[in-house]
Amino acid sequence: MARSSYARFPDRINPCAKPAAGRAPIIVTTVEAVMQLTANFSLAELTVTGRNMPNIPNEAEVASLRSLAEMVLQPLRDGLGQPVLVNSAFRSEAVNRAVGGTATSQHRLGQAADIRVPGMSSIDLARKIVALGLPFDQVIEEFGSWVHVSYGPRHRRQQLTAVKRSGKTVYVQGIQ
Numbered sequence: 149m150a151r152s153s154y155a156r157f158p159d160r161i162n163p164c165a166k167p168a169a170g171r172a173p174i175i176v177t178t179v180e181a182v183m184q185l186t187a188n189f190s191l192a193e194l195t196v197t198g199r200n201m202p203n204i205p206n207e208a209e210v211a212s213l214r215s216l217a218e219m220v221l222q223p224l225r226d227g228l229g230q231p232v233l234v235n236s237a238f239r240s241e242a243v244n245r246a247v248g249g250t251a252t253s254q255h256r257l258g259q260a261a262d263i264r265v266p267g268m269s270s271i272d273l274a275r276k277i278v279a280l281g282l283p284f285d286q287v288i289e290e291f292g293s294w295v296h297v298s299y300g301p302r303h304r305r306q307q308l309t310a311v312k313r314s315g316k317t318v319y320v321q322g323i324q
Contacts, residue, residue, distance in 0.1 A: 185214045186222040194237035194261065199247070203240045205258050212258035213238055216299045220282050221261060224297075227280045230265060235294055237261040259285070260298035270295050274323045278307060289323050 183191040194213045197203040205213060216237070225232045239247065239255040254260035265273050274289040277297055285303055288296040290310040309324040310317055 183210075185217040188225050188231070189217040189221050189234075193234050194258075196234070197236075197239070197243050199243050201240070201242050201246065203238065203243045205238045205240075209238055209258035212300070216259060216261060220277075220284055220297055220299045221263070223282055224263075224277060224280065228265060228268075228276065230267075233264050233266065235262040235264060254285070254298040254300055257300070259300040260296060262290070262294045262296050264294045271323060274307070274309075278323065287323065288319070 185191055185194065191205075191210065191213065194217065195203050195205060221232060221234075236247070236255065237260065238258045239249055239253065241256065244251075244253055244256050249255055255262075263273070264270065268276075270289050270292055274287050274295045277284060277287050277295065282297075283299065283303060284305065285298040285300045286296065286306045286308065288308045288310055290296055291312065296310075307323050308319045308321060310319055311324075312318070
């Protein structure tokens with residue numbers, strides 16, 4: 149059986165690992181800890197949070213996370229030939245509020261993930277997602293740090309870059 153990404157990075161997202169100094173414990177249910185969505189992505193990995201609060205998706209949200217993993221995340225990992233690290237995917241209403249997410253965030257529905265790849269810039273990662281022809285809804289290169297990628301019913305193929313201007317987040321068309 150293929151190992152999930154969290155098995156390779158136990159100190160980052162393993163639900164049994166002791167949290168790093170100054171970090172909140174990770175809350176994961178037993179079902180999440182064992183549910184594999186694809187060869188390299190588990191439900192635990194897509195629901196992890198550094199907040200000390202439950203982050204448990206319902207059936208529809210799990211189905212959306214599975215679609216995101218099957219249609220975008222796993223094909224991306226396979227295309228790159230290296231691990232894709234998930235910073236944030238599903239967010240419960242409480243977690244989304246705690247991290248300052250918008251009420252209409254696709255993270256709330258299990259349709260989005262903020263990702264990065266070690267050794268690859270976020271702009272190169274965003275461009276690679278587009279070049280691979282993956283069926284994303286949105287790809288947003290965010291602040292030169294990570295990429296927001298979503299898969300949902302709208303299939304807009306929207307490409308944006310998030311930047312800070314005068315302390316506010318501005319979305320610019322295209323991957324800049």
